Amino acid sequence: MTPSQRIEIEHHCARLVAHYANLNDAGHWDALAALFAPDGRFARPTAPDDWICGRDAILVAFRTRPARRARHLCANVVIDAIDAEHAIGQSALALLAEGSTPVAGSFHDRFVKTVDGWKFAERRGSLAF
Template sequence: MIALSHASRAAIEQACTRLVLNAAAATDRQDYAGLVALFTPDGQLFRPTAPEEPLAGRDAILASYRARPAQRITRHFCSNIRVQVESPERARVTTYVQVFAADTQHAPDGHFGWPLAGRTMIGEFDDLCVLDQGAWRFAERHARFVMHRDG
């Protein structure tokens, strides 16, 4: 590892943490164009359901997300974000994530929103983040499920 000042290391950790949280927020808002902008142009997304077949490049990632049912809403709760700074331009990030989903085809339950649908999943993201044209982006994102609870 390259020696970095405490301030530089902290700034990288903060930027990478923000990247993880911005990706969760963009996914939950169904802002898929905003999500793919968080990847490098040739970034790869390894999905938990097809880890051997990564989505390569922004166009492939965008097409995959746009194919999701529009009535399915999600909320990603990210925690235990650990950033390992490797250099001024590269960091690895591990994040725990809990994913909740609902189907908006049904009416919400008054002030309580939509009832949860399907499985609640707990997983992890293992990310390779790089400084790309002045912004931190995902070069690789590996998502995997660790456990679930059936709805």
């Protein structure tokens, strides 16, 4: 993998992290679920060991949660390309939600290149406090 290929992979994956936050805040669940590979899995920061498996199940999980106004802030995003089709990443998360105490945590991500571009293969959240 060339340095420019590595930079391109890391850019695409970092964009997924930011796009996830924006779509989540906007309540665009179909587009958010589409960021995951069909067999991708997701664990919320409040339940890091409770996996939601598959894009369809992820969509259902977001559609069925109560509506709220929120802002997900992502920082310290670091992506490492493993090879031309796989990458890993970590980012810090702050969540500000109406009627809730602010929380801080992180996401640990695995990314995969699909025929539709880069997707989350796995997104696991956790809370720091």
